[in-house]
Amino acid sequence: MSTETNPVPATESFTLRYQQPSDFHQDAVELFTHLERDAVQFAGKVKQPIAFREGLATLFAVVSSDYRYVPKDRAAYTAFMQMRRSSQNQGLAKAYRAYFDWLLRNDPQAWLILDPIISVHPDGLLLEVFSKDEGCYAALALDNAFFETQGQTQFGTTHIDFSQELAQGIEQIRSFRDTHFTVGKDAVNFKTETAPALPDTEVIEKRIQVPHTWIRGLLQVQSASQLPSDTFFLKPIDLYNALRHLRLHADIKGKKRGLRIELVPNQPPRLVLEPKDVVIEGSAEPYQGKQAKVIRLWGRRRLSLLKRFLPFAETIEVQVLGNGMPSFWILSGAGMSLTLAVTGFTASNWSQALNFDLLLPRRTETLKELKTVVAALQKTYVATLEDLAADTQLSEQVCRTALQQASQQGLVIYDLAHDVYRYRPLTQEPLDMAHFQFRHSAEKLAYDLVARQKAIRPLQLNVIPLEGTEIAADITVKEDKRDYLAKLKLTEEGQISKASCSCHQIMTHGLSQGACSHLIALRITYAQQQANRNLSIITHETRLLTRRHKQQQEQIQVTLNQKRLLISRELNQQNKQQQFAFNSVQEARHAYLGKIAQLELSGFIEG
Template structure:
């Protein structure tokens, strides 16, 4: 997807009277002309949070295979050539070499004295050349040049400029990692700023270079910092007009789809665990000091009700006992991969009051929310570094976003109100049922025109790109169409079994390809989180056979089950659809 960013000038830090102005240049190609000026009350917290956001942007922990196609093609031809030469010339080579060696030995004896004289002359000439050689400093200059290119990060920032949105109640900075596996959102309450003038709400990209990051790293306790988002650009007092900056880039489709999938995943329910900074430090400290050389490379969370949480780190079998206590109702174990990406949190541990870790289940993403007072950092990780958000679970379907719904109505409402919960959307659009409204907000998320804020459980209006996203990046998939078709099938075979521990097993039989049928089973624990999935269809059996790669039948049964999970069931009893309808009445 080709986009064109137009900045009035590069972003920069400069002194203005007694203030350090952090000038962020917005993208002028957007319809919304965003502006904001406000003095920060806690500039050091802002500094560390923004530098962490930059670490997310540049992080790439995926395994990189070096392509050597040309080398192996040459090697194969070279081997064939040498084999042919060997077979052709070997009989004559031995005699010829013997004769040549005898002649060379005689010549060598005659020329040894000449060689010594020439060697001495060579050394003298070499010294003279080194003293007068203009290339003497070449390698040092070359190293400095590549260091300059690397620190400028030109190519990187052309693709991954952060997205900033000025909301009525906060300012948010969003970023997505280079390997498309980590999402970060820094939200700052408006009370954190001593605002000047009237801000203009909206979303824009900002020119955020490595040079600007280095300037921010120089903030100190005595630094008075003013954040300025100015559509007119910035220049140092020299009488020179701002330097216009244009970036023409080709955004990867997977980057856009992954960015939009994050909000759908954030809408899912999970287990929330509160950790203090010491717990997070213990985890990051161990990961920093140890690097696994073999599999498995997961973190296994041992969660026992009203007991301190334990983490087993593979492959060392090392157990960390945290100070945090698990408040859930049932024993469970959660396994997390891609754990080294948690090291991105190190930067903000000293300034964070508490961390909320949200676990969504086996093979699912994890979200970590860092509470820094008026600053909040939300970080989302996929399950494996090699997987991006696009290759993961069908988060849109799991969150109940099926079809387009009343997209146009929801768009107009969100554009006017900017921030709304699902309940507020249903109240404002009461002419439509809840499923239609939910599908409508889901389409906004797919188009990059809104995102979900798990801190307040509301949706926020924002345009991810300055041009409309191509339809192929948000169109309803074949999987979603199949799920919608399965949901419409009769529920005569739906059964729910409840054991003595109030764990549920939900099963249903779906019709596929004419008269063929498939049995689908979901198991829920006491916290109503999925603990096991099973389906007899070929699609499920070909996959990883867990919730990270569900078939359409599992997704359909999950959405159907959401209507009954909050019911109070009698232990050790089985319910059919008639019993469930009786409970509803």
């Protein structure tokens, strides 16, 4: 497609400047904040040192995690070791500066993440991190009761210096020694007088090139926390059993590696580990939803990042958005909570990322209500939806819409653990949202094609029972003066298992350079059609429903085929089939929908 478009910058430049590197010295954790952001200050004595240590260690595990495949490269390691030897006697601050300068010159893609974000609010502290593979986000909330506050507290949001050396120092925290915690541009109390630090008074500067996709992923995960979801509860021992099984049993190449969650009303939730369908029965309260369902998640190995915090959790609340969509795991303990959001895909998984994009609202216009709501929240830093509606004299629906948009702009965050909204600007200056509206130029062209009249011909759908749906359509691009034939095959979970297009990009490079605008336009059109699907006009459809009897499954496949209704039941490896013929398609459709409703009431779940 040869439409003229303005190139969109691929990265956002951030320069983070700190007076000193954050340090752990004399049982004091000192976090130095960004010099060019508003001043934030906090100091206090930690009441639960071990829980504090494990919470910070979990954050470091998340921010340093990267599940993308990286081939071994000894040349980069050799160059790094040479740099390290040449700067080992320069003192702590100069060594840090030499390291970041070396990264910028030799491997600018190695440090793609921003330092953690810390917010000091009237009710406590919130620390946030996001992995550079866009796979998981974590937020550690520490209530005021977690500390014995000392000195003056200044509310606000900023970045903090967080490094491998600091993480190693935090490991020295012990329960039999008092631990102090300070946040500020300068050391609030307990100033360090270490020999390596004394000669170094230069400001530490990190120049980071962060991809727009990373920032967009962070904003999207935080925005997704406000979407409708299915909620259930687990006990820590339930999650421990799942993690223990994953630790003792390696994944089998070529086999399914998902985590299935079976939710049946008034029954405890069940975790099913593929491919051997190992069932872990939940021991918490029963699921309170009205409809039985099964939800399949990916990225289950990322849950192992919670292992160090798990002993301090008293309850676990899980919120799931759907098959392959982000899931939120909220671990709550005494005076603290940890929220882990698992997206289920890495930055390179374009098909799952596209499914995630389609889930979120795409309102980009400026709402006057947005400024009103954000201004009200800025005064109090923390507020519930009801309080904001009362303060602004707006309805809760209008406030929720404004907060959703403010979250996508990096101004507001929704705290799932406390059910409150927080004023938390991601950067000092507002982000240019034109850079984050679309993931890349192909996506922008795809939405342009969808908006055009008659650019996409009627979709050709072929439903394959137990496999998925094949979608095809001719797409007319007037700039190229030709039609393109785009084809997709979606699995039952919404994943794209096969894709092809007659355009030059796909014919030459395949999917190695990502999807073309025609494939993305086809997927968007199908999603819009499914969202507006009218059950009263369907003539062909197949659904699979399952009911579990301990370790055995009873499966029923119900198929509508014009005037015929086919029911196939499988239990104990025995298959029974029934077929009904009706005088009209309407009668067959009515019987088909009635049978599905009857099965769901008797405990069957679709999937």
